[in-house]
Amino acid sequence: QFLARHPWWELPSLYFDPYLDKFTDEYRPFDAGLNHLDHVAMDQWLKQQDASSSAIRYIAGTGVSALHVLWHAAILKLRKVPLFPPKVFRLKGGNQGMTDAFASRLGDRVRLERPITGIEHSPSGVRIRYRESGEEKTMEAEYLVCCMSAVMLRQIPVHPAWPESKRYAIGTVPYYTASRPFFQSRSRFWEKDGVSPNIEFNEHALNHIWRMADDVDTQRGLLVSTADALTTGEAALKTFRRYYAGKSEDIEVALVHDWSRDPWVMACETLNYPPGNLTRLWPVLVEPHGRIHFAGAYADNLNWGMEAATRSANRAAARIESES
Structure with a gap:
């Protein structure tokens, strides 16, 4: 009966809606009073809601935190965005035009084919080691904004090492390719x-x-x-x-x-976290560590590609400006 009155992509709302208004701040999932659901798999939670096996197969997948899934749905509701937006947009001529425009404005400040090989940081600044034409070089700055995927970031030596909570978050956040x-x-x-x-x-x-x-x-x-x-x-x-x-x-x-x-682009968007991991990964995954900040699709509350990358980049820029 529900699907007779609603489009198919609204099916999750049949089970989610009674819980979504508990989330009032999209960046504070633990204020909703549902923290115990981080330790419950979404498919198991749906069974408790008397969902059919077909509904569970469509909505849930297996082995993901019920709290994480509900939080994502709540974020969309707070932003007044459908669970499955029926209208999407692209730039005329292709979305590549956006990054081409950025590169044109930045000019020779964009340096390609210079893979990062190490990160050093202190209370007063950062030093990056990178490789250019086979030669090791360094660059120093007041701040570093890491925009690479966590898959690559976890492979780069950092000194001093990340604190354990940050190391776990960077090393654990799940991706798909x-x-x-x-x-x-x-x-x-x-x-x-x-x-x-x-x-x-x-x-x-x-x-x-x-x-x-x-x-x-x-x-x-x-x-x-x-x-x-x-x-x-x-x-x-x-x-x-x-x-x-x-x-x-x-x-x-x-x-x-x-x-x-391509290891530098193989990680696409992040996946919903396994049960028990939201409390360990959020918000430590996205928080700055000293003078190192983080941006990208993984570094925001909703893993939607360009939106998450833009939101996290704006957050990093605002934080650095406030500290400067």
Whole structure:
């Protein structure tokens, strides 16, 4: 009956809504009086709410903190954002235009292909060791803002070492990695078939797919998707053809960009934490340590890519400005 009156993506609210108003500050999850739920798995909690096995499979996954999931839902409610936003946006010409604009404004202050090899810090400043053209170099500054993923940060020597709570948070925060299959077709065949190409498959080789580049003046079509790491174009296309209901499919190219093959970009967004870990990771994961600050998709309360990165970067900038 609920799904007869609501879109499918609102199903979690059937179980979540009675608890969400307990969260009044999106950065203070432990003020909601639900701390015991950090030690309860979400699927187990849903069973206690008499959710069906299908609802549990759709909503929960396994082995994640019920408190973490409820907190994320509460953040969206506080921001007046749907659990699954039906409208999303991109920049004309592609989102790469945003980072290109930043790089253009910053000029030669952006230095590429200089991997960090060590971090030293003191009460008065920081020193970074990095490699340039095979040569070890150093750079000193008053502050450091780490914007790399925690997966890479945990591999870089830091002196003095992180305190135990920070070391645990950086070393434990869970990530997923993914690949990006994309299909070029001779036509926008889905229009001829009268079938939406925006499909969720939930298969390893093809998780979900959507149409792109409608603003490009061409008869060809472009479909972009997400898949697990190490997916091949052949496997992704085979999955698409197994499920696509239309008869006019004319895909001519299937390629994959696999982020998992590059250690500096392999970590995508963070996952919900296992039971018991929210109390250990929040807020220590995102808090500055001395003159070292942290920004990125993992360094905010909601792990939504650019939003989390922007929010955490603004927070770091404001904190540094207040200390300067």
